Amino acid sequence: MDILSMDARAQSAALETGEISSLELMDATLARIEAVNPQVNAIVSLRDGDRLRDEARAADNAPRSGWLHGMPIAIKDLANAAGLPTSMGSPLFAGQVAESDDLMVARLRRAGAIIIGKTNTPEFGLGSHTYNPVHGATRNPYDLTRSAGGSSGGAAAALATGMLSIADGSDMMGSLRNPAGWNNVYGMRPTWGTVPNEPVGDMFLHQLATSGPMARSPADLAALLDVMTGRDPREPLSRDAPDTLAGIDAAPKGLKIGWLGDWDGAFPYAEGISEISQDALAQMAGMGHRVETLAAPFDADAMWRSWIDLRSFAIAGGLGEIHADPTKRDYLKPAAVWEIERGFAMSAMDVHRASVTRSDWFRKVTRMFESADLLVLPSAQLWPFDVEWAYPESIAGHAMDTYHRWMQVVVPAGLIGLPVVNVPVGFGADGLPAGIQLIGPRGSDAMLLRLAQQWHSATDWPRAQPPKL
Template identity: 75%
Template sequence: MDILKMDALAQSAALDQGDFSVEELMDATLARIEAVNGTVNAIVSLRDGDRLRAEAREADSGPRRGWLHGIPIAIKDLSNAAGLPTSRGSPLFDGEIAETDDIMVARLRQAGAIIIGKTNTPEFGLGSHTFNPVHGATLNPYDTTRSAGGSSGGAAVALATGMLSVADGSDMMGSLRNPAGWNNVYGMRPTWGTVPSEAEGDLFLHQLSTNGPMARSPGDLAALLDTMIGSDPRQPLTWAGRKTLTTVAKAPKKLRIGYLGDWNGALPLEEGIEEISQDAMNGLRDLGHRVSALEAPFDMDALWQSWTDLRSFAVAGGLGPIYDDPARRGYLKPAAVWEIERGRAMTAGVIQRASEIRSDWFRRCTRLFESFDVLALPSAQMWPFDVNWVFPEVIAGRPMDTYHRWMQVVIPAGLIGLPVVNIPAGFGANGLPAGIQLIGPRMSDARLLQLAGQWHAATDWPGARPPPV
């Protein structure tokens, strides 16, 4: 029995039944990290092995605290885990030790997880390519010359290679979706507000980013999501959320799925992306769902303008204090400086217009979901690219005018806080994995997980084709 190939829920049940101990699971985890992490660089700030084994023995001798009891987890290096560094991929914070857990991390600990380290991320999470000057680049385990995606690239690679069975991530611009697609695992951006962030700074304006779960199966996604969700009384725009694990194993009703493809040509797709996406749509048809090709339901240029304005506005608010300090400004990467300066140059009218476009798109989606239960898009517009690139400059002959234009396919859902599950879509002729975004209306998280569960039962791409690393 290879306990590292088991899903987290299966590991949890086996621990509860005494099939193996937490210490045995920890030993296997550390051995796997020793064997492969030097190649892919997914887990960073790994804690001392002797101390982790001691904590595992303590978990073996104590009462079970929750379904995650004894399960090793590494936290994305944008969130605080008490006693561990939170570098955010920046030399400005390298070695800075967190004194307390973020609310999401605290909930994982309360459920019994053992925090073993951090997972790698781009500097400040900016850009869907995991590299930074503190920990270096995370490599794709299906081709170590290529990007793992991001910003949850370390988490996705740790899952794909069996170093973790379940992981947290965060998503502003596809960071739970693109790396999941590029590493043949599942990632979920939940309904915005169901997984609270931290009760600090502005609590009203910046409704773009959210934490969420990643896993090798939809069941584990649901279990981790149920642990993460729950309103925070200190934050006005958080939601209680609905538990999903009890329903994920049920087959969904026959769903109406609208496939948006390249958004009537507005989204350039690298060769092979449309073909693998169509194969996935045919797979969903084979499961009994009605899949229809949709005309573009909204002006993509308007969505992009709204997105980039609101994103720059948010980044300028978050990183502005660093920019204002001459001694620290030079440590910001060019993309961060560009976002801050752009955000600060905006007038109130520009921000208001961006919010109005977002509101119009939400209203349009409300009507669209009267005719469709789920919308589908590729998880990325291209295959994993050269790890030495900063970002792709051209897709299908079309120049990319910003560092993040190549990820435009993820903004329709992220702009208005809709839930999305990335499902693995298989592999191209190049041997690289791709994914599909399944998008639903607000609070349809459980239905999306049911559909993902049905897909997983029919395909199990993570189990059928693990990476060669």
């Protein structure tokens, strides 16, 4: 088997037994990047090949430091990796070289990973479409005229094309879910706090975004998640979490799955999105699970208002200093300016009211999980769109009133920090991939991964239909 088509754990096992060397894996990885990255533009800031080969040789001659020992990985270009640029897709930071690793990156290094470069992302991670003025757009490997999604679009496209076997990502508004669905791979948003955020700035108020794993199998998701997780004493809202890889092959039985459909018409879907999602659920029912269609459990408009207010509040907190500097403000894309100025215009009571709505939704969904083990929604409301667009302005005749309204389907889980696994569910009439979100209660990460692995064993979409580049 081509070593680049192997799952990450299979590569790791082959390295451990000496079946392959880290140098062989590095050579194959660099050759694949040279062959396909010019078409998709997923890997950016690639390090010098000779230095990477030297590090691979060193790994071959060193004791194993973890399951990632000697394996290439590229870090999403929002996180700091010592010695590599962290552009965040912004001209303001192009060429800025990180002096130290972020917490999550340091954990990957300690497990033996060799960091080869970065994966592309939208400017500051804003918008589920990976394009920016520093590195350009990442293209979907299933159709190079289409978007790879975002903001972890570079990571997802790199996985789909075999340039990486494992990748990190981050998710505020679907950034681990939408690109995974659009690239026929797996992406996981863990329970909020499981992967600690950086212990800098405010560490209490902004509970929306989290880092998480991406892979071509749920078992690889679990293995990488177990490296990324764990309480950090400097991060007050981080949490301990049990290993998720242990028991990954214990297929769950008789789960009660709630299908939320289009939220009683609140979420417009492109033709075929609902159908492919329900086909997947019918297959899950055939695996012994019980699927029930549920009525919309909460006011979608109230949830959306809560979301956009809390999101703008968080973004204004993060980017407000840049906006305040007139020499830098013009370098911000319109979506960032819109978010920041919305955040600045809010009162403390506006934020309070948004958080009360969030709390009401959490109370409601907690009651729902008394009678359902998990909930399901599509991972995106439409198929991958034209890579030249900034964002889709309508779905099925419904106008989108913001740059991110087309991703409203990811808000129910993201607003309250629930764990979600995207699983690929096949292809539409145009040969484009889709996924669904498996959404569980807080702390149900291991259960979701076991269901995803059961699904993977029955379907294996990433290997069944890889992109043809």
